[in-house]
Amino acid sequence: xxxxxxxxxxxxxxxxxxxxxxxxxxxxxxxxxxxxxxxxxxxxxxxxxxxxxxxxxxxxxxxxxxxxxxxxxxxxxxxxxxxxxxxxxxxxxxxxxxxxxxxxxxxxxxxxxxxxxxxxxxxxxxxxxxxxxxxxxxxxxxxxxxxxxxxxxxxxxxxxxxxxxxxxxxxxxxxxxxxxxxxxxxxxxxxxxxxxxxxxxxxxxxxxxxxxxxxxxxxxxxxxxxxxxxxxxxxxxxxxxxxxxxxxxxxxxxxxxxxxxxxxxxxxxxxxxxxxxxxxxxxxxxxxxxxxxxxxxxxxxxxxxxxxxxxxxxxxxxxxxxxxxxxxxxxxxxxxxxxxxxxxxxxxxxxxxxxxxxxxxxxxxxxxxxxxxxxxxxxxxxxxxxxxxxxxxxxxxxxxxxxxxxxxxxxxxxxxxxxxxxxxxxxxxxxxxxxxxxxxxxxxxxxxxxxxxxxxxxxxxxxxxxxxxxxxxxxxxxxxxxxxxxxxxxxxxxxxxxxxxxxxxxxxxxxxxxxxxxxxxxxxxxxxxxxxxxxxxxxxxxxxxxxxxxxxxxxxxxxxxxxxxxxxxxxxxxxxxxxxxxx
Amino acid sequence: xxxxxxxxxxxxxxxxxxxxxxxxxxxxxxxxxxxxxxxxxxxxxxxxxxxxxxxxxxxxxxxxxxxxxxxxxxxxxxxxxxxxxxxxxxxxxxxxxxxxxxxxxxxxxxxxxxxxxxxxxxxxxxxxxxxxxxxxxxxxxxxxxxxxxxxxxxxxxxxxxxxxxxxxxx
Ligand SMILES: Cc1ncc(C[n+]2csc(CCOP(=O)(O)OP(=O)(O)O)c2C)c(N)n1
Numbered sequence: 001x002x003x004x005x006x007x008x009x010x011x012x013x014x015x016x017x018x019x020x021x022x023x024x025x026x027x028x029x030x031x032x033x034x035x036x037x038x039x040x041x042x043x044x045x046x047x048x049x050x051x052x053x054x055x056x057x058x059x060x061x062x063x064x065x066x067x068x069x070x071x072x073x074x075x076x077x078x079x080x081x082x083x084x085x086x087x088x089x090x091x092x093x094x095x096x097x098x099x100x101x102x103x104x105x106x107x108x109x110x111x112x113x114x115x116x117x118x119x120x121x122x123x124x125x126x127x128x129x130x131x132x133x134x135x136x137x138x139x140x141x142x143x144x145x146x147x148x149x150x151x152x153x154x155x156x157x158x159x160x161x162x163x164x165x166x167x168x169x170x171x172x173x174x175x176x177x178x179x180x181x182x183x184x185x186x187x188x189x190x191x192x193x194x195x196x197x198x199x200x201x202x203x204x205x206x207x208x209x210x211x212x213x214x215x216x217x218x219x220x221x222x223x224x225x226x227x228x229x230x231x232x233x234x235x236x237x238x239x240x241x242x243x244x245x246x247x248x249x250x251x252x253x254x255x256x257x258x259x260x261x262x263x264x265x266x267x268x269x270x271x272x273x274x275x276x277x278x279x280x281x282x283x284x285x286x287x288x289x290x291x292x293x294x295x296x297x298x299x300x301x302x303x304x305x306x307x308x309x310x311x312x313x314x315x316x317x318x319x320x321x322x323x324x325x326x327x328x329x330x331x332x333x334x335x336x337x338x339x340x341x342x343x344x345x346x347x348x349x350x351x352x353x354x355x356x357x358x359x360x361x362x363x364x365x366x367x368x369x370x371x372x373x374x375x376x377x378x379x380x381x382x383x384x385x386x387x388x389x390x391x392x393x394x395x396x397x398x399x400x401x402x403x404x405x406x407x408x409x410x411x412x413x414x415x416x417x418x419x420x421x422x423x424x425x426x427x428x429x430x431x432x433x434x435x436x437x438x439x440x441x442x443x444x445x446x447x448x449x450x451x452x453x454x455x456x457x458x459x460x461x462x463x464x465x466x467x468x469x470x471x472x473x474x475x476x477x478x479x480x481x482x483x484x485x486x487x488x489x490x491x492x493x494x495x496x497x498x499x500x501x502x503x504x505x506x507x508x509x510x511x512x513x514x515x516x517x518x519x520x521x522x523x524x525x526x527x528x529x530x531x532x533x534x535x536x537x538x539x540x541x542x543x544x545x546x547x548x549x550x551x552x553x554x555x556x557x558x559x560x561x562x563x564x565x566x567x568x569x570x571x572x573x574x575x576x577x578x579x580x581x582x583x
Numbered sequence: 584x585x586x587x588x589x590x591x592x593x594x595x596x597x598x599x600x601x602x603x604x605x606x607x608x609x610x611x612x613x614x615x616x617x618x619x620x621x622x623x624x625x626x627x628x629x630x631x632x633x634x635x636x637x638x639x640x641x642x643x644x645x646x647x648x649x650x651x652x653x654x655x656x657x658x659x660x661x662x663x664x665x666x667x668x669x670x671x672x673x674x675x676x677x678x679x680x681x682x683x684x685x686x687x688x689x690x691x692x693x694x695x696x697x698x699x700x701x702x703x704x705x706x707x708x709x710x711x712x713x714x715x716x717x718x719x720x721x722x723x724x725x726x727x728x729x730x731x732x733x734x735x736x737x738x739x740x741x742x743x744x745x746x747x748x749x750x751x752x753x
């Protein structure tokens with residue numbers, strides 16, 4: 001059939017199974033928005049208030065559904081506004097297709113109005129990108145874009161389409177399979193002798209006495225939760241997860257130690273530091289996970305499985321490196337290994353764990369008028385019985401969420417890991433709610449990050465989305481303040497934050513607004529927010545200068561972490577406020 | 584300075600990668616961007632057409648003392664437009680470089696000597712002017728290095744080297 005380029009865009013999106021697009025119109029993408037009028041019954045377009053949030057929402061939509069997230073913007077400023085969102089999707093391996101309008105093909109290169117070299121700008125932050133000047137290429141390019149975004153290690157793909165290519169006609173047949181010359185979803189470079197590698201892995205596992213599994217997001221992307229649980233239970237090996245690996249195994253599973261790394265609980269990092277075997281599955285040894293590489297897990301052999309060949313031996317040398325889909329690899333590896341358990345090793349870990357519990361702020365008797373972010377996280381968890389999806393922003397509250405919310409459901413936490421993008425929570429909650437309409441969705445943000453995404457409150461209202469928004473207000477850029485306190489000798493520089501009256505702000509948007517300043521109120525407003533059938537914004541006024549512990553300071557080793565001060569004997573560090581309260 | 588560079592070139596830590604890439608706009612940019620972005624140190628990069636007009640061939644020389652060649656290879660391989668990459672460093676390979684060298688000549692005697700040197704290196708004089716001659720030399724880099732070394736005393740006015748190209752034998 002004969003279609004315009006603009007129609008080809010919508011046809012492909014629908015054919016690929018995505019029925020929501022986050023975007024913002026403008027001159028160079030007008031033909032595509034014109035065509036949208038005829039596709040409205042099959043695709044829902046969400047008008048965001050800033051293109052960055054379109055990309056972030058599309059990213060979260062992918063994480064919530066496994067379907068490719070789509071965002072759309074005009075040329076020039078529209079496209080450049082997408083940049084942070086695309087970089088976020090690139091770092092966290094989210095399948096996103098971004099469609100941008102470009103000036104007409106005869107104007108390309110002439111510095112025409114709103115012309116930006118968008119493929120040039122986004123080259124290092126996309127898995128691949130295209131500039132389409134000729135409508136005849138468009139059907140193939142659109143199909144390739146979705147295929148590349150979704151397959152192998154997922155990532156963002158941008159398609160920049162000249163205005164005239166959107167307007168011109170082309171013969172269109174739906175493309176059901178894509179053959180590309182250079183691209184293969186999984187590209188082990190050179191030949192891999194898989195049976196030999198698996199055998200070698202089995203031997204390392206058989207001989208291990210203190211093994212730890214490092215579980216990453218690759219397990220989610222490979223939809224390998226079942227295979228992973230079987231492997232864990234048969235091998236009897238305890239699991240530490242990365243931030244993005246939270247949700248690959250229930251956190252109440254006896255073998256799940258929970259999150260590792262910079263703000264992981266001390267016993268998790270102690271286990272890794274003392275391990276004699278690390279089995280890394282779908283994770284990439286980010287510096288936030290390893291700390292100082294020179295001292296990282298010095299006595300451990302390493303088995304590393306990843307779909308991306310370029311991750312093997314990048315940061316941590318692997319004794320056995322296997323390039324492949326975690327699901328396929330585990331299906332072959334699990335039958336090879338023996339059913340085992342490690343009582344002595346687990347006993348050691350539990351000893352460390354007991355020590356961690358003694359440090360926990362939740363076990364501290366606090367004055368009645370004190371509210372800490374950990375209390376809020378715990379209260380949301382208890383009130384929702386953990387049955388919700390959480391989208392967090394970036395900063396202290398993000399780390400406290402990982403520590404004090406027990407994630408028992410699959411892929412329950414959606415957060416910005418690799419890029420650490422402030423302003424993620426609200427657009428992510430919007431994307432998530434479209435992906436999981438029947439789910440209770442919470443956006444949890446700091447007062448800093450939330451103020452980066454305030455405009456999206458309008459989107460929430462316009463789309464009538466039932467999202468609960470929790471602002472953890474410490475009137476500081478908390479995480480940066482913490483670094484300044486700990487590493488810059490308490491010299492605060494540009495971290496104090498004035499905030500608006502968030503309750504009135506909510507009301508200005510026609511949204512229900514609430515505030516809590518102590519634990520009792522916190523529980524109360526969470527309860528009321530959940531009963532309210534519609535969006536709610538809650539401001540939790542928390543202690544200003546508390547720190548997230550434990551912490552491995554940058555460049556330090558896993559066993560050099562700063563522990564939580566034992567309470568209440570040592571009221572130093574982040575608990576300074578309690579001294580003042582006591583006076 | 585030239586000598587320093589020649590010494591560095593004798594260093595056996597050089598790795599040669601041959602990449603076949605789709606002949607499409609922007610592919611060279613993608614490869615160059617990858618090198619910059621990952622902080623890979625490349626010594627030379629030569630691009631040209633092949634027997635297949637839709638495929639270009641890149642020969643990339645890496646200083647492996649500063650850059651992990653295997654990582655370069657794997658990252659190149661990830662680029663959607665890259666069809667194949669091979670590290671040919673340890674394979675039987677014919678390696679060539681072409682250089683044009685402009686040398687100062689002050690009198691007829693010099694001109695004669697330079698002609699002799701060119702002959703010894705099986706290279707050719709491709710241009711003769713009043714105060715200079717231009718030599719075209721082809722061979723492995725060491726050969727180019729050597730002739731440069733010898734010609735240095737006469738005064739080298741200009742040099743251009745293509746960078747290494749390579750093809751496995753057989
Ligand atoms: C877009 C962006 N700018 C700057 C930073 C650096 N940064 C990391 S955490 C942080 C503070 C966040 O403060 P807030 O949102 O109030 O959350 P809190 O740490 O107090 O929980 C900053 C500025 C970032 N991650 N992202």
